[in-house]
Amino acid sequence: MTNRVKHEMDKIEIPSELSDRSRKGVSKASVEMKKRRRLNLTGIGIAAALFLSFGAFLLLGGTYLNDAGDGQQAFIGKEGEGVVIPAIKLPKRNTADMDMIGLIVYNGKIYTQTNSQLKPEVAKTLVGEKLGVTKGNIDEWSSQKSYAEELASTISHADVYAVKGYDRDFRIMIYNERDGNTRAEFYENLNGITINSGVDLFGKLKIVDHVSSAYWRTSDEWYNSIDNFKPITDTVVLNAFLEELDYAKPMLRGPNGAVLDDLRSDGGSRELTVVLQDGSSVRLELLEGGYIVYGAMDVYFKMDEAVFSDLWSQLHIDY
Structure with missing residues (x-):
């Protein structure tokens, strides 16, 4: 959440006549936003960076940032074309003050942390063709050029695979075994698509x-x-x-x-x-x-x- 948005939220006063249930609801909404941001920031135990404001994404309804830093939102297409979710476009300007979620660039698409999970003990059965190794080269100060690289990522070096039974244009996964521990997580491409x-x-x-x-x-x-x-x-x-x-x-x-x-x-x-x-x-x-x-x-x-x-x-x- 940017300082400007936080400042505006801080100015909002809760009327004294609100019922206890309403007060509880306001508290829940705040907890939900913090919880979702925390989950996405720590999903695999490291800081992960995607140059869209995830706090603003939840608060303002999915605003993506294009390379000019302007807002870009999902929209209703022409009649019969459903809801269009634009491809994520990344800004050229410095983004050190933005909230961040994890990403992997593969085959020209951006895959982000997902709301689907897999058990480590069965993850190996879903490992398909190896696609490469993440570069771990993106952080808050990366240039636009960094994102042009295949398997550019915000996560440390991890093996990337297709997922058996799933379309790789939709879902890929990371999988590593080290010292008896399994690191496995899905990443999904949920942008640049139309939902009918x-x-x-x-x-x-x-x-x-x-x-x-x-x-x-x-x-x-x-x-x-x-x-x-x-x-x-x-x-x-x-x-x-x-x-x-x-x-x-x-x-x-x-x-x-x-x-x-x-x-x-x-x-x-x-x-x-x-x-x-x-x-x-x-x-x-x-x-x-x-x-x-x-x-x-x-x-x-x-x-x-x-x-x-x-x-x-x-x-x-x-x-």
């Missing part, structure tokens, strides 16, 4: 017909890193929900950010984790009313409410 329906994202994640188990937790537990996971046992309802993801309607996150925050503040948010048979897992945020969020994309999805409600009704909170 949920299948353009969820189809690439290969969820349908590949589910091993699924569990959920409340937004409070998620925000506070409380591992109180509850299993989803009705596989018929779960599978119907997962199949319907392919038909979910994409929506711009920026103009609707306040609506999503209100739902979170009112306790209308759940984290759903779907564990796949290959050992990977996909984390989704479900918001009451039929909304689904995947990571920090500038697009979220609206699902048919009848199908969504069948699953939502199982995510009870017992007090």
Whole structure:
């Protein structure tokens, strides 16, 4: 978050007549932003740098920085063209004061840290063709020229591979074994694409017909890193929900950010984790009313409410 944005936020006063629930909601929103920034900054234990302001990305609705330093947002294409997420363009000016997330440059595309995970003990089974070794050559002071190099990255030297069963234009992975420890992580290309329906994202994640188990937790537990996971046992309802993801309607996150925050503040948010048979897992945020969020994309999805409600009704909170 830039100093200017922080200064403006600091000037906002919370009216005394706000209810306790509203106060709690404001606090949660703050915690959520800090938590997501922390996760992306430390996902593999090192400082990682992508020249877009990740704090502003979450707060202002996905503003990318182009090479002039101007804002560039996802937008609705022409009729029938869906939601367009522009390719990330990197600025030429100094970016030492910006927030940062991890990235790898491969085949002319930028792959960033993802909201999907994999268990280290099964990661080796997903290792495909070796693509090279990250250069670890990008930091806050790197020039534009650094990004033109194949496998330029913000992470220290790591072996990069294709992922078995997944399109390398969408997903790659790092994998290393050292001193008995496994370092494995997905990176995904979620920019420079058009989303017409949920299948353009969820189809690439290969969820349908590949589910091993699924569990959920409340937004409070998620925000506070409380591992109180509850299993989803009705596989018929779960599978119907997962199949319907392919038909979910994409929506711009920026103009609707306040609506999503209100739902979170009112306790209308759940984290759903779907564990796949290959050992990977996909984390989704479900918001009451039929909304689904995947990571920090500038697009979220609206699902048919009848199908969504069948699953939502199982995510009870017992007090």
